Amino acid sequence: MNNKPTILKLGGSAITHKTKPKTANMRIINNLAKEISTAKTQRLIIVHGGGSFGHPLAKKYALTKGYKDSSQIIGLAQTHEAMTVLNGIIVNALIRHNIPAVSVAPSSFIITKGGRIQKLDIDIVTKLLKMGFVPVLYGDAVLDSERGFAILSGDQLIAKLAIVLNAERVIIGVDVDGFYTAEPSDSSAVLISHITANELRKLQDHAGKSRATDVTGGMRGKIIELIPAIEHGVRAVIVNATKPDTVRKALCNEPVIGTLITKE
Amino acid sequence: MNNKPTILKLGGSAITHKTKPKTANMRIINNLAKEISTAKTQRLIIVHGGGSFGHPLAKKYALTKGYKDSSQIIGLAQTHEAMTVLNGIIVNALIRHNIPAVSVAPSSFIITKGGRIQKLDIDIVTKLLKMGFVPVLYGDAVLDSERGFAILSGDQLIAKLAIVLNAERVIIGVDVDGFYTAEPSDSSAVLISHITANELRKLQDHAGKSRATDVTGGMRGKIIELIPAIEHGVRAVIVNATKPDTVRKALCNEPVIGTLITKE
Numbered sequence: 001m002n003n004k005p006t007i008l009k010l011g012g013s014a015i016t017h018k019t020k021p022k023t024a025n026m027r028i029i030n031n032l033a034k035e036i037s038t039a040k041t042q043r044l045i046i047v048h049g050g051g052s053f054g055h056p057l058a059k060k061y062a063l064t065k066g067y068k069d070s071s072q073i074i075g076l077a078q079t080h081e082a083m084t085v086l087n088g089i090i091v092n093a094l095i096r097h098n099i100p101a102v103s104v105a106p107s108s109f110i111i112t113k114g115g116r117i118q119k120l121d122i123d124i125v126t127k128l129l130k131m132g133f134v135p136v137l138y139g140d141a142v143l144d145s146e147r148g149f150a151i152l153s154g155d156q157l158i159a160k161l162a163i164v165l166n167a168e169r170v171i172i173g174v175d176v177d178g179f180y181t182a183e184p185s186d187s188s189a190v191l192i193s194h195i196t197a198n199e200l201r202k203l204q205d206h207a208g209k210s211r212a213t214d215v216t217g218g219m220r221g222k223i224i225e226l227i228p229a230i231e232h233g234v235r236a237v238i239v240n241a242t243k244p245d246t247v248r249k250a251l252c253n254e255p256v257i258g259t260l261i262t263k264e
Numbered sequence: 265m266n267n268k269p270t271i272l273k274l275g276g277s278a279i280t281h282k283t284k285p286k287t288a289n290m291r292i293i294n295n296l297a298k299e300i301s302t303a304k305t306q307r308l309i310i311v312h313g314g315g316s317f318g319h320p321l322a323k324k325y326a327l328t329k330g331y332k333d334s335s336q337i338i339g340l341a342q343t344h345e346a347m348t349v350l351n352g353i354i355v356n357a358l359i360r361h362n363i364p365a366v367s368v369a370p371s372s373f374i375i376t377k378g379g380r381i382q383k384l385d386i387d388i389v390t391k392l393l394k395m396g397f398v399p400v401l402y403g404d405a406v407l408d409s410e411r412g413f414a415i416l417s418g419d420q421l422i423a424k425l426a427i428v429l430n431a432e433r434v435i436i437g438v439d440v441d442g443f444y445t446a447e448p449s450d451s452s453a454v455l456i457s458h459i460t461a462n463e464l465r466k467l468q469d470h471a472g473k474s475r476a477t478d479v480t481g482g483m484r485g486k487i488i489e490l491i492p493a494i495e496h497g498v499r500a501v502i503v504n505a506t507k508p509d510t511v512r513k514a515l516c517n518e519p520v521i522g523t524l525i526t527k528e
Contacts, residue, residue, distance in 0.1 A: 073396050077364040081355050084367055088352060091345050100341040103348055108372035108388060121385065124372060127407045132337050143391045 004168035005043040005129055006251065008036070009158050011174040012051025012139070014241040015090065022053050022082060024089045028242055032173070033090075036134075037097035039251035043129050045161060046090075046101070046136045049154040053086040054079055054139060058151050066115075066147025076149055079141045080107055087138050094134065102133045106140040106152055115150045117157070122164045129165075137161075155225040162229040170226065170234055171250045173241025178259030179219050194260045195223075197230040226261060236261040268432035269307040269393055270515065272300070273422050275438040276315025276403070278505040279354065286317050286346060288353045292506055296437070297354075300398075301361035303515035307393050309425060310354075310365070310400045313418040317350040318343055318403060322415050330379075330411025340413055343405045344371055351402050358398065366397045370404040370416055379414045381421070386428050393429075401425070419489040426493040434490070434498055435514045437505025442523030443483050458524045459487075461494040490525060500525040 010032060017023040036044070050058070058064060061075025087103050094101035104125060111119040128135045139154035162170050182189040204224045219238070226236055239250050239258035249256040274296060281287040300308070314322070322328060325339025351367050358365035368389060375383040392399045403418035426434050446453040468488045483502070490500055503514050503522035513520040 067395070070396065073364040074359070074362060077355075077359055077366050077397065080366050081352070081359055084348065084352055084355070088345070088348055091341075091348070095338070095341055095345055098338060100337040102341050102344050102371070103369065105367065105369040105372045107366070108369045109385075111388065111391070119387075121373070123383075124375065124407060127375070131331070131407075131412060132334065133341065143388060143395075148395060 003043065005045055005165050006041050007045045007047060007158050007162055007165075007167050007170045008247070008251065009154055009170065009172045010046065010048040010090070010241060011172070012049030012053070012055065012154075013175040014173055015048060016051030016053060016086065018052055020052055021056050022085070024053075024086060026089075029090060029093045031244060032241060032247055033093040033097040033099065035245065035248035036094065036251065037099055039248045041251045044134050044251075045125065045129065045165070045167075046094075046134060047154045047158050047161070048086070048090055048136070048138045050083055050086065050139045053082040054141075054151075057082055058141065063141055063149065064151050066144060067149060072149075076141045083138055083140050087136065091136050094136065100133045101136050102128055104128070104135045104137050106137055106157060107142045110140075110142050110152060112142055112144045112150045112152055114146045115144065117152065117160050118145060120160060120164065122161075125161070126165070153225070155222045159225050159227075159229040162234045163232045167229075167234050170229065170236040171247065172222070172236060172238045173247050174219070174238060175240065175242050176219075177240045177243075177257050178238045179223060191257075192259050194262070196261070197227060197263050200224065200227050200230065200261070223261065230261055230263055233263055267307065269309055269429050270305050271309045271311060271422050271426055271429075271431050271434045272511070272515065273418055273434065273436045274310060274312040274354070274505060275436070276313030276317070276319065276418075277439040278437055279312060280315030280317060280350065282316055284316055285320050286349070288317075288350060290353075293354060293357045295508060296505060296511055297357040297361040297363065299509065299512035300358065300515065301363055303512050305515045308398050308515075309389065309393065309429070309431075310358075310398060311418045311422050311425070312350070312354055312400070312402045314347055314350065314403045317346040318405075318415075321346055322405065327405055327413065328415050330408060330414060340405045347402055347404050351400065355400050358400065364397045365400050366392055368392070368399045368401050370401055370421060371406045374404075374406050374416060376406055376408045376414045376416055378410045379408065381416065381424050382409055384424060384428065386425075389425070390429070417489070419486045423489050423491075423493040426498040427496045431493075431498050434493065434500040435511065436486070436500060436502045437511050438483070438502060439504065439506050440483075441504045441507075441521050442502045443487060455521075456523050458526070460525070461491060461527050464488065464491050464494065464525070487525065494525055494527055497527055
């Protein structure tokens with residue numbers, strides 16, 4: 001039996017209505033809960049993004065830059081509360097599909113430093129997995145030892161979890177089919193079916209030097225976060241979580257449309 | 265300026281409808297949020313109980329005895345989820361009254377051993393207080409290093425927090441006026457206005473030897489939990505959180521009907 005955990009990321013763009021504040025996409029969430037229930041993946045961790053719950057508030061109160069003035073305090077409280085509401089909706093859908101989902105609040109056990117995870121005690125997540133629970137974490141407003149607070153993205157979180165838990169694979173569910181050479185809506189965009197850590201490093205260098213706009217629909221930043229995990233040996237696949245049966249296939253290791261990311 | 269924190273416990277019996285499953289008492293919760301907002305207490309921590317959210321599920325799945333069989337796994341997930349729903353209702357009411365409330369999930373950072381808190385990293389709560397947030401914790405289903413899991417009562421939690429945070433005082437809001445000599449509904453019951461740690465120890469010895477039914481409406485067990493905190497020097501007061509303006513008075517150190525508990 002393979003004891004390495006699987007991490008499933010559910011992107012905020014897939015599980016919420018982007019343009020409607022604090023509106024969950026219940027159809028997608030219920031479909032995903034059903035697919036996760038069918039797949040019966042052992043040692044599964046779910047991490048979800050914030051979508052229209054977390055992002056507008058984080059932006060309104062300029063939380064990503066850290067503490068500037070006391071008016072942000074209520075903003076951080078509101079942002080964290082919005083995330084717990086979305087988390088509650090997802091955990092509830094999972095439990096209704098008989099998945100023993102247990103929310104684990106990142107802000108209750110993670111502190112960042114300059115926006116990067118500094119302190120993360122993995123003990124509780126490990127114990128939950130061992131007992132058969134499905135821990136459900138999320139991108140969150142967290143305390144930061146330098147900036148006061150920071151926004152911890154779900155993407156940073158999955159990369160860290162994948163390393164410390166020695167995960168076998170990370171499945172990243174988004175609202176497009178994978179990583180494209182250009183904005184997915186552009187007719188010239190080509191889906192990259194496989195990319196390696198070395199190739200990702202080049203993308204990262206390019207992004208760092210040129211300060212160019214991310215033309216890949218925001219996906220480049222997300223996958224650059226994954227590099228340390230990929231170099232650690234974790235296999236990642238980006239799939240479309242809004243297309244029926246896609247996440248189930250990915251969880252069951254069946255062939256699926258998407259972008260595979262491996263070390264070599 | 266006094267930098268010692270104040271801990272406010274909101275009993276499940278006060279903030280939920282005892283006989284209706286998963287039903288919050290919104291009138292009381294909104295009143296309390298308004299009173300807490302008016303009091304403007306610095307360095308405040310709120311801990312709430314489970315009432316009709318947590319208790320029926322914990323009982324249904326026999327969670328208090330720890331892990332017996334796999335059917336309890338979904339039960340623990342359900343119990344934790346119910347507690348996060350109640351917590352969300354309270355945090356939302358507090359934020360609407362402009363209190364920068366941030367939920368801190370006990371199950372995300374506390375592990376018990378044999379039902380008693382074994383591991384509690386207080387770093388995040390301390391940082392939140394320092395920045396001006398109001399951390400909101402709750403009685404929760406948590407992992408237990410001996411029994412698999414356990415129910416951590418809000419009462420055990422406040423006593424531990426009071427000690428590790430060196431709190432000045434603990435205000436315990438319940439649905440009766442304080443600690444009585446008998447069941448409060450009994451006409452012979454007398455409200456005890458002041459009790460000391462020594463007197464509590466005698467009550468504890470008596471309870472231990474006689475295994476008698478708790479005739480004080482369940483209050484004896486709650487205040488026995490407080491003994492270590494009281495002996496540490498924390499001052500506690502039990503008040504009726506369902507009577508208007510009572511919690512505000514207690515927070516503002518104004519005279520209030522209730523039971524004062526002190527070291528000597």
